[in-house]
Amino acid sequence: MTIHRVPWFLAACAIVLAAAPASAQPAAASMAWRTDVPCTAGRNPALTVADTPRAASLPGCVRAHCIAMPDGRRVCACTGDTTIVVRVEAGGRTVHEWPADYSLSGSAESLRAMHGDLDADGKPELIVSEWMDMSNGLGIRFYRLSIFNGADPARPPLRVSVDDFAPDGSFVRPAGGGTCWLLSTRWTELRDPRRGAGMYFTGQWMRYRDGRLEQDLQRRIVVRRLLNSFRRGGVRGEPLAHLRDRRAEAWYGPVAVLPPLAGTRTGTVMRVKGDSVDVAITPHQIEVFPYVGALGYGDDDGNTVSALLVDGPTGRPWPRGYNPAPDWLQRAPVTIRTYRDEGRVVHLLVVGPEPSATGSR
Secondary structure (H helix, E strand, O other): OOOEEOOHHHHOOOOEEOOOOOOOOOOOHHHHHHHOEEOOOOOOOOEEEOOOOEEEOOOOOOEEEEEEOOOOOEEEEEEOOOOEEEEEEEOOEEEEEEEOOOOOOOOHHHEEEEEEOOOOOOOOEEEEEEEEEEOOOOOOEEEEEEEEOOOOOOOOOEEEEEEOOOOOOOEEEOOOOOOOEEEEEEEEEEEEOOOEEEEEEEEEEEEEEOOEEEEOOOOOOEEEEOOOOOOOOOOOOOOHHHHHOOOOEEOOOOOEEOOOEEEEEEEEEEEEEOOEEEEEEEOOEEEEEEOOOOOEEEOOOOOEEEEEEEEOOOOEEOOOOOOOOHHHHOOOEEEEEEEEEOOEEEEEEEEOOOOOOOOOO
16 A cells, blocks of 8 residues: 655645634633643743754764753664664663654754753653744644653654644643643644634643653643634743633633544554554454544545544544553554545554443543
8 A cells, every 4th residue: 555645725625623612611731721821930940851963973964953861862863875764862872763754854943952851750851852844834843752751761752743842832731830731733724613624733731651642631622713813833831832822712622623433443563663553453463553633634535534543542642653562452452443535544443441422531
């Protein structure tokens, strides 16, 4: 099967995250995000943003830029004759290296690094952000984050993709102190029964713990519609600042607005590797689902196909590009719910028990 990436604005029509609430329910716990603060703020910030990359000389690199970290490590972008790679170096040797897979390495903001204790174990994590791409029209910036475990720096990083990431507003914590959450943000088209359809900025609070992201059930998914009052860029503390605004809302209800249901199957997760999920449908049949989150790809039949990994107990989608730990996903039960209309196919891979019929918790 040949996979063809589909532009974001077409993919946005393929699946809609965080469906509109039936009614506003401003419970105290659900409104707590309005008092959150960036982890980089205050006299004793929980997260420190390193300086911007500086030109460096590295073996095998035609051009290189490196970021010096407080613990002696370096994060470098190495441009070769035909490739770009990102390296994490310690003690003069490369500890991690991966393809950059983007062409925006010339700007200072294309590669950033942060340092802070995300899980309060006394061992700071290293966070590397890469600006991967930018959409036409709205100018959405797509970022990939790599989080290296402070307790085991040699372990491969956790990776997750977010939209319009900013070092000074994407990791947040309560104003009274506490651990840092990742505010996982993305743009998507939603249909509100009061306002109709439109583009919404959505935020989902994720807790980092021992190399994994966990859904924070004390925080609802929060959305804010793109209106003339939504001033993007240059806002201090964004993206958190956008979702602290009074026009942002906590949303309730089902996980997605989907095409008509075409069929349901059950299986067992065999492997999550890279951008795919292998599911055993029967003992002798294994189906591979390209795990591309809400982004779509074009199949050989001309359909736009999307796959979304959903946490069954909570009913919430995992962020795009995130592999929620194959050590516990392997052999996990999965319900494959396939939705289809003309030219569009959506697979929801619901891992574990599904939420109640009343919607996500």
